[in-house]
Amino acid sequence: MKPNDIPADQFTAWEGAVAFRLFADQTDPTLTVPEQIAGRIGDRILGGQMAPGERIGEQELADEFAVSRGPIREALRILEREGLVTILARRGAVVTELSTTELRELMEIRGGLFELVVRKLADQPHPELLPLLRAGTERLQALATETDAGGEYAETTYRLLILCARLAGNQRLQRMLTGLSLQTLRYSKLGLASVARRERSARLWQEATDALAAGDVDRMVRLTRQRIEESGDEAVRQLQSRPAPGSAP
Numbered sequence: 001m002k003p004n005d006i007p008a009d010q011f012t013a014w015e016g017a018v019a020f021r022l023f024a025d026q027t028d029p030t031l032t033v034p035e036q037i038a039g040r041i042g043d044r045i046l047g048g049q050m051a052p053g054e055r056i057g058e059q060e061l062a063d064e065f066a067v068s069r070g071p072i073r074e075a076l077r078i079l080e081r082e083g084l085v086t087i088l089a090r091r092g093a094v095v096t097e098l099s100t101t102e103l104r105e106l107m108e109i110r111g112g113l114f115e116l117v118v119r120k121l122a123d124q125p126h127p128e129l130l131p132l133l134r135a136g137t138e139r140l141q142a143l144a145t146e147t148d149a150g151g152e153y154a155e156t157t158y159r160l161l162i163l164c165a166r167l168a169g170n171q172r173l174q175r176m177l178t179g180l181s182l183q184t185l186r187y188s189k190l191g192l193a194s195v196a197r198r199e200r201s202a203r204l205w206q207e208a209t210d211a212l213a214a215g216d217v218d219r220m221v222r223l224t225r226q227r228i229e230e231s232g233d234e235a236v237r238q239l240q241s242r243p244a245p246g247s248a249p
Contacts, residue, residue, distance in 0.1 A: 034074035056093040083183040107232040122217040126167040144198035154188040191235035
């Protein structure tokens with residue numbers, strides 16, 4: 001299939017299968033009450049409705065969800081495990097602050113896991129892989145030039161990554177990448193906020209897809225790592241340019 005043979009809405013069918021929320025691979029009836037609450041709070045953190053460092057009131061949440069504070073505490077522990085909440089002694093829970101150290105660690109892990117996905121797919125090619133990458137790259141190129149599309153662009157890149165992991169056929173690897181995506185999404189939105197960064201990222205996605213189509217897996221891996229590192233470096237610059245928490249404006 002050539003790039004211009006792909007229906008315009010081809011990627012829509014794929015991306016609808018990936019949701020950016022905790023327990024996205026489960027239905028609500030199978031979740032415990034704390035898990036359902038954790039999913040709702042996680043949505044707010046990932047969507048930016050709750051800012052880094054913001055205090056999370058247990059009683060306010062208990063009132064909102066009409067439960068005791070026990071399920072709220074358990075939900076917050078789930079979110080802490082996922083890296084979205086920090087529980088401080090004698091201070092309670094806050095939305096986890098963004099950290100350059102955490103960012104570098106997460107990007108390093110993400111790059112390594114995605115390389116494993118790519119090499120598995122190269123050893124056992126899946127017929128949907130190239131159509132998926134081409135359709136996804138076409139979507140990224142369209143989003144790259146839209147002024148306020150940084151968040152949607154970042155989410156699209158992660159949907160591509162997770163969908164590729166599904167095609168690799170390793171469920172544990174897929175779950176690891178999905179969990180990692182939740183932790184890194186806020187950073188990626190920083191690193192892909194500008195049109196220039198998104199255009200650069202889209203070019204690297206295109207070059208990596210072309211490399212895979214040509215059978216050059218090593219080049220695809222290099223380009224993928226380069227893309228991840230460049231976006232990570234930009235997110236670091238954005239974080240370092242922000243005033244320290246509690247400092248005067």
